[in-house]
Amino acid sequence: MMIVIMKAQATMKEKSAVIAWAEDAEYKVHLSEASDHTVIGIVTGGHPANHEQVERMPGVERVVPVLKPYKIASREFKPGNTIFPVGNQTVGDKGLVIMAGPCSVESRSQIIETAHAVKEAGAHILRGGAFKPRTSPYSFQGLGEEGLKYMAEAREETGLPIITEVMEPALVPLVCEYADILQIGARNMQNYALLHAVGKSQHPVLLKRGMSSLIEEWLMCAEYILSHGNTRVMLCERGIRTFETATRNTFDINAIAVAKHLTHLPVIADPSHATGKWEYVAAAAKASVAAGADGLIIEVHPRPTEAMSDGIQSLKPEKFAKLVKEMRAVAQAVGRDIE
């Protein structure tokens, strides 16, 4: 259904043309005429209509689509929360899921050391990047498959499932061999070929919000994945780009509640990217829990001043352990828990 608002000075001929367009397409038409404006309601019977075509017709001021553009992702489609297991962990339920680890896998020993540390601190899932999207072609680009192997070893040693980013469709099968969860990075949120590939893979996916994406666009990208029957999708709010420069990004904490309201998918918060400075990670993490996040993904590095990327926003293991305790207290205060 869409609503067509005609210009105040629209002629009878212009109104008739809109009505004729709708009737040609076998849509139903409702006409509301007031002294100042005419409004034409067009009932499309669930068919996706090209509202831009109508908007371009003479005499039309604007067109307001009534239906949400996403379907499978919506609460209307599935009122109950989506809950699914990853390893021994359950995502989307009362218990929050904590994912932690370094920005980049830098070496076998670094990832294994970190895996033990975050497990001991209370993390449920190990994060680490093997393929890294870097602003500069001259920066460290990740260890590639070697990094995936080290992560798999870390999983074997600690039992923690692993999450890692995949950046191109051709690499989805390779990354699926190693990872328990595929991560789509913010820069690739609208890389549709990649979304189709991870959709087809039927692997659990964490979909980061693009840094200037509307919440609606984010849900449309989830819809791309869901449309392949892959229902194990988590949304991840990681901060958006605004005019403020005191932090790397502006953490859109509202987006957690809005996404929980509009969709049934679990929502994960990334306080590391959302702040970009380790000093502010704890405040943002606790706020995420209070706002209703279903989990967090947090960068932890044993020696942040030696990190090959994102050292500035990484917590040391001891700070992370303290934070997990604090988050647990907040979780319990809002009727959730961190096991």
Added chain:
Amino acid sequence: MMIVIMKAQATMKEKSAVIAWAEDAEYKVHLSEASDHTVIGIVTGGHPANHEQVERMPGVERVVPVLKPYKIASREFKPGNTIFPVGNQTVGDKGLVIMAGPCSVESRSQIIETAHAVKEAGAHILRGGAFKPRTSPYSFQGLGEEGLKYMAEAREETGLPIITEVMEPALVPLVCEYADILQIGARNMQNYALLHAVGKSQHPVLLKRGMSSLIEEWLMCAEYILSHGNTRVMLCERGIRTFETATRNTFDINAIAVAKHLTHLPVIADPSHATGKWEYVAAAAKASVAAGADGLIIEVHPRPTEAMSDGIQSLKPEKFAKLVKEMRAVAQAVGRDIE
């Protein structure tokens, strides 16, 4: 102190001109020459130097000021938190301060009814607007002094101190007669004549962040007030304007931690404006508490569907009472309290 980065191709003459400018002003100069760039450090001895003048000189690529532009507002100036009483309430201490009430004072009975309701629910301070900044000249502009009188009556009946907005310098004395705290609205954050007037008044002030203001600019506006010796200033984060339209504003939750880090002033959160929709107020309020806010200001209306302004973001008293309990639990989880 400022750092002058010269262009790669800057000539000796251009460099000398910058040095001469600094020496004329009796500043000290440090020169660092590398093969690719020359950097000139200029030590101004605490004098506020006009760095734009240097930036405009030939051969200069950019100038980086080293010092923060605010002084009295900074943690360096006063490491401990600013704590002060308002009525029987203390702001800036372990206990959080809850301010609540309608957007606008609409009638004597409405504000008195609301005052009783929010007091019973646990609020410490009554909010209400008598002079209203409205986008449209055709909208309700507030009851003016009549509204202030009703608020004073509500204070008498309930004992709650009152906070209300003042919009122009000429009205500061009048509003001071009635209000316990003056509120500077987001649109007036950089209304410097108003900042001077409330500074001189020596009345407690709540300074809302402008909707597209950098945190640094917000602190500079606090500095305007503080420079009059008025130290009872609270900062209020109320959401910023971004591209996202699912909420009225984007709640910059990071700003709470950043402001607490940079300044000693109490930081209050306004989840009503930060979300603009009552459905999301509770999540944002609890997140604020978890992030370290020293208080909250929340819109409450006995019958939101009849409100003359902001009904859409106002809580009913019973929802507000429930929220106070939830916020108290979160406050206790992070080592604070709501009495």
Added chain:
Amino acid sequence: MMIVIMKAQATMKEKSAVIAWAEDAEYKVHLSEASDHTVIGIVTGGHPANHEQVERMPGVERVVPVLKPYKIASREFKPGNTIFPVGNQTVGDKGLVIMAGPCSVESRSQIIETAHAVKEAGAHILRGGAFKPRTSPYSFQGLGEEGLKYMAEAREETGLPIITEVMEPALVPLVCEYADILQIGARNMQNYALLHAVGKSQHPVLLKRGMSSLIEEWLMCAEYILSHGNTRVMLCERGIRTFETATRNTFDINAIAVAKHLTHLPVIADPSHATGKWEYVAAAAKASVAAGADGLIIEVHPRPTEAMSDGIQSLKPEKFAKLVKEMRAVAQAVGRDIE
């Protein structure tokens, strides 16, 4: 007129409540029911209705206002361009108006020297700030009335009308004594007390767009002035705040065409603030002319490296003279002229 979109799951009772609300207010109601959504059109007969009240009712998804919130400012209200004289100059007509001068009046000799230089270069109006809005309370705040006197002297010597900023309602009468045009700065766009005061003054006004103001909000502020019967209002696009930091502001060149489309008021461009760097002023100025601006306001200083403010974005007189010639060529290419 407004359109109420009900939630898919809205009950009959909820729909009836909206209809009853409208009928109580004696509005007409049009109902459109589709299988997925009900839409209720409410014809208010030109009365300004509080659409927030409806939006807050149970079962309502959102409300779409059909009418523009501004009236006197709209092209519907007055289809032809607003044209008026300032001194010997006509604003809003085929010929473009060039305003130029320093950011701040710094001394008698500086403003008189600059006035002669910009007149010779082709400017029609002299700009200069006597009361300066400054981010820091420790920066130069302008010469005040002394500055206005120097500007008046410069007018006497050159015949150029003068434009200067007024920052607070109480100073409007004083500034009107000296200035031919009152300027409302970006920070004060929504300083409603000031808008009322300049509206009442019946003096020509240049209204700068706030740095994060929607075009619609800008027109609403013009409406505040126009509602006092003061029709001599110019709009000024001076750049908006975005995430980009390579320039001081992002020049919203689209806003010129949009404002010309929606309103009959003259639109002036400020390429100095819109770029913040003198190197980019000429490109932005010529683009403004090509985009349809009715005039420009440009910062010119005889010795930018000695300017007390905005030196970095000020042109030297000889560059400005060259630019006027270039703008004239562009103006003629688009069927306009610069006399």
Added chain:
Amino acid sequence: MMIVIMKAQATMKEKSAVIAWAEDAEYKVHLSEASDHTVIGIVTGGHPANHEQVERMPGVERVVPVLKPYKIASREFKPGNTIFPVGNQTVGDKGLVIMAGPCSVESRSQIIETAHAVKEAGAHILRGGAFKPRTSPYSFQGLGEEGLKYMAEAREETGLPIITEVMEPALVPLVCEYADILQIGARNMQNYALLHAVGKSQHPVLLKRGMSSLIEEWLMCAEYILSHGNTRVMLCERGIRTFETATRNTFDINAIAVAKHLTHLPVIADPSHATGKWEYVAAAAKASVAAGADGLIIEVHPRPTEAMSDGIQSLKPEKFAKLVKEMRAVAQAVGRDIE
């Protein structure tokens, strides 16, 4: 080279640690001590240093990189403009290049009809999308290879070289078979696998700016392509995402002059996406020419109300023909031309 600004209260030990870090890496160190701050200049001898590591060290307030992160893309690297031929057309020279055509190739006849129309109107290159990035998985996704074939036919008939978007690395060889210029869309600006693939292809590339990308990030993406020795890169400004909703995007006209200043690559403007409404395309197009663009890419459709995508921002051929004449006049006014 980088500049490390230490906190006011940084200890001698903290300063020594930074110096030791630099000396370990065999960098040269310059120390500037003032009473309020210590600044440490670190000369890396052109080596790309990980400034985040330093920023994370105790006592460090912030680190200011002196060098630009891009090299091959910079004017310092290559002072003269990059000029190259595409078909019979030269890009980057005095003459502006006009690319025009529909958003999507919809049928054989549609693209051939449009090709003739835009050629006659004065266009030099034919645009058209065969693989379409669409917000919704349920929208028309383009004709794929079939669309490329129709474009090739249109080239054969008219002699116009063709430009079309490529969305994934695996399709680069296929698209290269047909297209004269590869287009990287805004959503894929930071799709690094794709940038590497088009870099390797050695095909001319038009790189659209991401909708929330800093100019510096845009140039870094050009650097990805250039680093493969593919020097035929055009930058394309197509509007950025801001808070303004009156237009689809905010046209960052400043970016044209800034990019021309920082880099030697040709800069193309896309007034269709930059405005999103056909009514404003002409103003934005003429502004682009006046601001110094080296070319334009404009959406033209013979029957916009029947377009399968972007009809609302497409010009009809006759409006486009008129615009080319107007742009030519502006080009000549600024010392350029459109042949």
